[in-house]
Amino acid sequence: MFDLFDDMPRPDIDWQPAWLADDVARALQTQVVAEVEWKQDVMRTPAGMVAFPRLTAWQGDPEAIYVYSGIRNVPGAWTPAVLELRRAAERASGVTFNSVLINRYRNGVDSMGWHADKERELGPEPVIASVSLGVTRVFQFQHVKTRVVHTLELSHGSLLIMRGLTQREWRHRVPKAPKVLGERINLTFRVITPRDSVV
Template sequence: MSRLNKECLPPGFEYLPACLSFEKSLALYAHLASTLVWQQPDITLFGRTTPIPRLQCFVADKSVSYGYSGTQLENTPWPPVLSAMRTRLMRQFGQDFNALLVNWYRDGQDSMGWHSDDEAELGACPTIFSLSLGATRHFKIRHKQSQEILTLPLPTGSGLLMTGRSQQDYQHALPKQARVTQGRINLTFRTVG
């Protein structure tokens, strides 16, 4: 896996352009889309409860408990292909990844709003590795103080490593893109304490 620091990326964000080949990334997308147990829980924002605008699956060790925005996620055991990937990533990054949040954006209408992965269970400076499969989507990063926004296209097979103060100083989002008709699956490996 080659590493490339894009000059424009803020501290704590590292872009890895070729984590998986084009063919392998699309094959993994198809495999996960058809085999994972997908959920679409409700979320309450500004007093309004609606289903989240994407599907998700939370893969984790049995002992792990994790939730966000008042929603507790149900654990799914590690499928062999994701367990093997986790082992490789733990060696590569020196992290004890014990959880994986998988989001399936079925097309450009599915999205994720501005947020930071700053839940107490992740610790003060979490390391999160994100792998993109399927359609290229625009990942946005916004500084919490200056509100400056960076747009980073994430094609299939690419990775993004978030470390240090990335969650304290920045928010990120995956906005709607009406012209995107294909799906994207995003894997975010993390350590839940």
Template sequence: MKLFHKNDTPPESYCQGDLLYWPGFYSNQQANEFYSACVEQLEWRQEQIKMFGKQVTIPRLQAWYGDADAKYKYSGLPLTPLPWHETLLTIKEHCQKQLNTHFNSVLANYYRDNNDSMGWHSDNEKQLGLQPTIASLSFGQERKFCVKHKCSGEKINLTLQSGSLLVMQGDLQQNWQHALPKSTKPLQGRVNLTFRNIHNLESS
């Protein structure tokens, strides 16, 4: 896997699985405005997922928005999209223009403090396709983002800044896992928006 920063020239092919990172995709003022709008206006829920045969409450709040047919399911949790919110549409358009791709949905996560987290996983559901492009926006508190190779155990840690854009694409989901761990020090809230394209398998 390769990590490309804002001023790097991305390769023509992403088949090895790559991370692209733009730390200042939005200004501090824009990031603060988007953070407040998301926290105050999105319909947050604390869901339960299935892990090792048991129902577990996830340690964060989340919301699923998108096109009407962008239904998604992970870890036994079915998600029916809420209609697009104006703020989410604005950010989606910015990402689509930057990456020259299309997204039909977004999974929003709200990490309220240092105790909220995301465990090790890959976004490799069939509905996402073999080589999904996922655009991840961060607003609010900086948090550590970890990536681990499934076979070698190699790890890469990044500090995701407010207003940053992180893109995962190519074979990354097949070969790597990622996580956002808890922290021992007090932290403020963070909103993470992960834009993706859901394929309707029933109609394909």
């Protein structure tokens, strides 16, 4: 993916495009869509309340509470297909996850803007395992200082592990792709240390 001989900065990632067999991934996608309780979150903007351009869900162990937009969010219970994916992501990464953010991009108009996952609950060098199911979408990293951009195509059944300084030195996004008609599910498995227990 990267030119071996350039000296561009690069994120600390492990990218496995064909992590799950196609049919296994297809079956898990159908199960996840059906078993997850999807939410339409809204954000406050100067122009009023605006719907997020995607549906979301959080699942996790009961203690994996995180504060988001000033609200304490208690995760929903693990559902079977999500738990199966969590176990597989744990085997692949060697990390035990206690929560997952699930995003459902209904088509190419849905998206996620530039951000880094660096909430205090995630710790200084979080390992995040990102599983993609469904239609391929472009995913970009941008180096915060140099503005260098790396582009990946997150395909059906792929696994992207982000670790080390990736969240501190880079931001990432899923840009809008209006020509894409199909749906994509992304699950980012995380380790959350609740604020109360951070010393």
